[in-house]
Amino acid sequence: MLSQKIKDKAKALGFAGCGIIPSSVFSEYTKYLDERINTFPNSRKYYENYECPDYATPPKQGKSIVVATQGYNDYVSPDGLEGLFGKMYLFDNRISYSEENRSNGEFETFLKILGLTIIESTLPARWAAVKAGLGKFGRNNFFYDSVHGSNIIVNTWVVDKVLNYDEPNTDIYLSACNDGCHKCIDACPTKALSGKFSMDAKKCICRVQFDGGYALSDEIRNEMGAWIYGCDDCQDVCPVNKTNVNKTKKFPLNDEFKELIHPEAIMSMNEDTYKNVVNPRFWYAGEGSLWLWKCNALRSMINSGDKKYHSIIKESCNNPDSRISEMAKWGCAKLVI
Numbered sequence: 583m584l585s586q587k588i589k590d591k592a593k594a595l596g597f598a599g600c601g602i603i604p605s606s607v608f609s610e611y612t613k614y615l616d617e618r619i620n621t622f623p624n625s626r627k628y629y630e631n632y633e634c635p636d637y638a639t640p641p642k643q644g645k646s647i648v649v650a651t652q653g654y655n656d657y658v659s660p661d662g663l664e665g666l667f668g669k670m671y672l673f674d675n676r677i678s679y680s681e682e683n684r685s686n687g688e689f690e691t692f693l694k695i696l697g698l699t700i701i702e703s704t705l706p707a708r709w710a711a712v713k714a715g716l717g718k719f720g721r722n723n724f725f726y727d728s729v730h731g732s733n734i735i736v737n738t739w740v741v742d743k744v745l746n747y748d749e750p751n752t753d754i755y756l757s758a759c760n761d762g763c764h765k766c767i768d769a770c771p772t773k774a775l776s777g778k779f780s781m782d783a784k785k786c787i788c789r790v791q792f793d794g795g796y797a798l799s800d801e802i803r804n805e806m807g808a809w810i811y812g813c814d815d816c817q818d819v820c821p822v823n824k825t826n827v828n829k830t831k832k833f834p835l836n837d838e839f840k841e842l843i844h845p846e847a848i849m850s851m852n853e854d855t856y857k858n859v860v861n862p863r864f865w866y867a868g869e870g871s872l873w874l875w876k877c878n879a880l881r882s883m884i885n886s887g888d889k890k891y892h893s894i895i896k897e898s899c900n901n902p903d904s905r906i907s908e909m910a911k912w913g914c915a916k917l918v919i
Contacts, residue, residue, distance in 0.1 A: 584696060585746040588648060591692050595685040597650040598727060598734065601714025601748045605644050605740065611709045622782040644701045644740035646747070649714040650689065652682045652737065653730030658829040660840040666882060667843070668788065668812020671864060673833045675735050680834060686737055699742040707736035715751040721759040722766035722816040723781050731826035732817050758822050766816035771805045775816060787813035791878055792867050797905075803912065808882040810845070810875070811864060839863060848879035849894055876901075877909045884913035892919045 585602050592600035619626050654673040663672065675682035693700060708725040711717055717727035717734070724732035755778060767775045774785035783789050787806050790798060798806075806813075817823055841847065842860055851860070856872040867874050880898055883891035896919060898910035913919075 583746065584743075587696065588693065588745075592650050592689060595689055596652075597685065597689070598653045598730060599711075599716040600648070600650045601711070601716050602745050603647050603649065603710065603714045603750070604744075604747055605647055607647075607713045607750065608706070608709065611706055618780065621780060622784070625783040641701050641703055641740065643742055644703060645743055646741050646745045647705065647710055647714075648693065648739040648741060648745075649707075649710045649716060650737045650739075651711055651716050651725075651727060651730075651734050652685070653727070653734045654682075655730045655733035655823075655826050655828050656831045657833045658831065660832075660836045662844055663840055665808055666810045666845070668809070668814050669733065669817075670735065671812045671866070672836060675737075677834075677863065682735070690739065693739060693741060697743075701740045701742060703740040705738050705740070707738050710738050711736040712754050713751055715748050718751075718756045719754050719778070720756045720766070720820065720822065721763070721778050722770075722775055722820065724817060726756050726822060729826065731823040732820065733823065733826065756822065763821065765819045765821065769815045769819040771807055771813075771815060772802060773805075787815075792871075792874070800912070803881055804885065804916075806881060806885065808886050810843075810848070810878045810882045811866075835863075845879045845883050845891065846894065848875050849898065851875070873903050873905055876903075876906050880906065880909045880913060884909075884916060887917075892917065895919065 588602065589600045652675055654669065654675070657669070657673045659667070659669060659672055674680070675686065677683060690700060708719070708723075711725050712719055716736075717725050720726050720732060722732070725734060725736060726732050727734055759778065767777070772785040772787060772790075774782045774787075776782070785802070787809055790802065790806070791809070791811065807815075839860075842851070842855065843864070851872060853872055856875070857869060860875075861867070861869050861871075876898075880895060883895060895910050895913045895917070899907055899914060901907045901910065
């Protein structure tokens, strides 16, 4: 049976889980998405630009979706980057030299050997994983499984053949997210979280770091804290994740990269280093966005309150890039330096 061969290969390659679903499951997702847009109308443009209408509409020739998950709670963050960089970005399975990426490549080749054509498509991966029965949603909108908590990455492949499908999962919420637990909501610095399957994308730190850059209100800047690239606040306080800690491995080259991406190093980084070394590894901000990294690093320094950064903040007031100098001037006014 083709479907069983796929699942057996995924298990042999070390994937945490594998499921297969029909491409039609996303009709329900669009309903939830419409509800979210209506709840947070200020986020409409974000969803229109990045997720609608094709985000939840697989190509017509795509009949099935293969979903495979990989946990990353075995990895330990490099010293000095905790609270500055989100773990998903530090342990990114899309990086070519990662163990997980090699497994992805072998799995994809195996699907082709079986005679399946893989169709290029971008899908709501977390939704696919939940509908495939591989886990459930937490109140913070993250996907959870029973072993890795929310420290897990979802991979999807749209293929051109009808396969044997897993029983559709209709119980999509984590039972631990009962009415009495609001730890993730209380911990969200910008109050982007408000309820189950509910998030204001225009307030989420992981979003506004890359969408809006320096042009943020003073209130949002203050609430973003010291995060430079990503945010783990809602995941770090989650009681479910507290029971899934197994940090024993080092992700390749992270210790070497930390010398390039601590706040002071970012402020002295040149365009060549950013373009050729840092951006290929941390690519969300874009190739021409060293200025954005410097703004985020400045905000991190400012919100840390650490006096050792005062001289860098003051010097940055004279930066020729007005976006960087404006952030520095905001910091000087806030810290009265």
